[in-house]
Amino acid sequence: MVLSRLCVLFTLSILVTLSIGDVDVIYDDDNGLKALVANVTDVEHSSDSLDSRTAKVKENIVYASLLKAQNLHARPALKRIKCHSCDNDCDTKGVCTDAIVCYTAHTRDSTGAETKARGCTVEANHVTMYCGPHNISAGSLILRKDYTGPDGHHAVVDCCSTDFCNNASFPELRPQERDGEFSYESQKYILKLFLAIFGPLVGIGALSSIAILVMRRNHHKRLLAARELHANAFITDGDVLRATAAGESTVREYLEQSLTSGSGSGLPLLVQRTLAKQISLVECIGKGRYGEVWRGVWHGENVAVKIFFSRDEASWSRETEIYSTVLFRHDNILGYIGSDMISRNSCTQLWLVTHYHALGSLYDHLNRTTLNHYQMMKICLSILNGLSHLHTEIFGTQGKPAIAHRDIKTKNILVKANGTCVIADFGLAVMHYHSTGQMDIPPNPRVGTKRYMSPEVLDETLNMSYFDAFRHVDMYALGLVLWEVCRRTVVNGIVEDYRPPFFDHVPNDPSFEDMRKVVCIDQYRPDIPNRWSSDAVLSGMSKLMRECWHPNPNARLTALRVKKTLVKLKTNLLPKNDEW
Structure with a gap:
């Protein structure tokens, strides 16, 4: 038993020596280590019991290990x-x-x-x-x-x-993160979260874009294949590159003889065939049985776009032809920009692009506004100026034929910002060339507005081969328009509400028979208020109206005669005014 304890004590002494050797390698100061070695030697030669000496050696081993682990200077145990x-x-x-x-x-x-x-x-x-x-x-x-x-x-x-x-001075702390700032780990987490959310969305968007591009490319290839297969359904002579259904017409077919940059009307064909692509439609400003009118924007300017239904192609082609006539332009004729034919949603649309007038039609203007004598005279004179220009033929190498409108009414007359008017809608117009005696009547199933039809149209006695007969029809309708304008003129502080002609004898949408009975059989004409006789201007206007709607067409005044009479009334009865 004693022998075994001596062996243990010897082994512990060796461990102390090894531990001290390791510590000695790390530290340069040997004083403390020498004291530790002496302490171990004393323990070995001590007269204490074996258990006591073993405990002291263990204590020295722990202290030596602590010195090594903490990397501290080995100091004498008692030095503080x-x-x-x-x-x-x-x-x-x-x-x-x-x-x-x-x-x-x-x-x-x-x-x-x-x-x-x-x-x-x-x-x-x-x-x-x-x-x-x-x-x-x-x-x-x-x-x-x-x-x-x-x-x-x-x-x-x-x-x-x-x-x-x-x-010494106190050590400095690292700066504290301020509110709203994120640590690097937080930023990494947010970045990962962002990628996890938006990464798939971006991927889906990219795949969708690729799919759309592929579909568009395939669609384009199919169109090219169809064009080659049905070559006769397209205009391929290099003049017009617009697809059109077989048997239909194009702008070129209507305008190839008259629409040039030297016509004085509209735009050259090269510009017109791309016109629809340059116009953005903004709002619908009117609808009718033959189509719609939209306000559009073309090169930053407002324009009016009249969109015809495909069934009314005859009116569109006639208007395009009339507007393209040489010397047709006039201050009191609606300004023409161009025509186009496009396809939208598998439907053909026929566009007629003209100047835009924000005040709208004379019908709308009279419904919302009363007039004084100057405003009334300005409207009437401007209408007569435009109608006189239409009815007059201009002779020359490139002259203008005489043109009859055939659908004069307040809805086909537009009001300009300066208070004057312009005549629009030439879908039923007739042209006459005096030099050749040729009269161009459009093959159009459309008829004029029944309320404004003259007696000879209603009783079907109109001589279609005589151009002056169409002029007489225009003058009858003009007399009704003058009556509508004068009703909205203030006289002695009194003015009538707007009413259309024959409002007290026919319904809102009269039939052909309704109008024939009132105009031809009953010989009725719009009432002229008695108070107009006390006003020199309106009294003179009343005489003009009666002569314009005379039952005998040949007794009606011409547009030029009415224009001269209005100028005389203005000069003699109305003093000069800034409104002129």
Whole structure:
């Protein structure tokens, strides 16, 4: 038993020597180690009991291992140091004795409150907790521990191993993250979250775009194949590159003889065939039985786009032809820009593009506005100027034929911003060339407005081979328009509400028979108020109306005659005014 204990004691002595050897490799100061070796030797030769000597050797092994693990200077077991000691920002200072390590600490809790302290540790096994890893410089211990807790707690501790060595300035803490700032980990998390959400969306969008491009490309290939297969259904002579259903016409077929840049009307064909692509439709401003009228924008300017239904192609082609007539332009004729034929949603649309007038038609203007004598005269004179220009033939190498409108009414007259009017809608117009005696009557199933039809049209006695007969029809309708305008003229503070002609004898949408009975059989004409006779201007206008709607067409005044009479009335009865 004694022999076995001696073997254990011998083994422990060897372990102490090995431990001391390892420590000696790390430290340069041998004084403390020599004391430790002497202590071990004393234990081996001590007269104490074997158990007591074994316990002392174990204690030396633990101390040697602690020196190695903590990387501290091996000091004599009894040597201690003194340190400065203070808490709570060091308002009160003290001294710490019998210390192993001095420290200087700077801490910040999760709320951001900071505290500073100086102190010491007297236990060797507390060194790691206070000071953490260390380096050795010039034989002196320099230790620093920088700790950040999960709740935001932050502490920096500087340790040293000489008397009162913790008198240096407090260590600096890392800057605290401000509100709204994210740590690197937070930013990485947000980036991953962003990619997880939007990555698939971007991928789906890219795939969708590729699919659409492929579909469009295939569709284009099918169109090219169809064009080659049905070559006769397209115009391929290089003049017009617009697809059209077999048997239909194009703008070129209507205009190839008259629509040129030298016609004085509209745009050249090269521009017109791309006109619809350059116009953006904004709002619908009118609808009728033959189509719609839209306000559009063309090169930043407002334009009126009259869209005909395909069944009314004859009216569209006639208007296009009339507007393209040489010398047709006039201040009191609606300005023409161009025509086009397009296909939308498998339907053919026929476009007629003209100038845009925000005040709308004379019908709308009279419904919402009363007139004084000057405004009334300006409207009537401008209408007569336009109608006189239409009815008059201009002779010359490239002259203008005489044109009869055949559908004069307030809805086909537009009001300009300056108070004058322009005549529009030439879908039923007739042209006559005096030099050849040729009369161009459009093959159009459409008829004029029944309310404004003259007696010879209603009783079907109109001589279709006589051009002046169409002029007489226009003058009858003009007399009704003059009556509508004069009704809205204020006389002695009195004015009538707007009413269409024959409002008191026929319904809102009269039939052909209704109008024939009232106009031809009953010989009724719109009533002229008695008070007009007390006003010189309206009295003169009343005489003109009666002569315009005379039952005998040949007794009716011409447009030029009415125009001259109006000029005379204006000059003699109305003083000069800024409104002129």
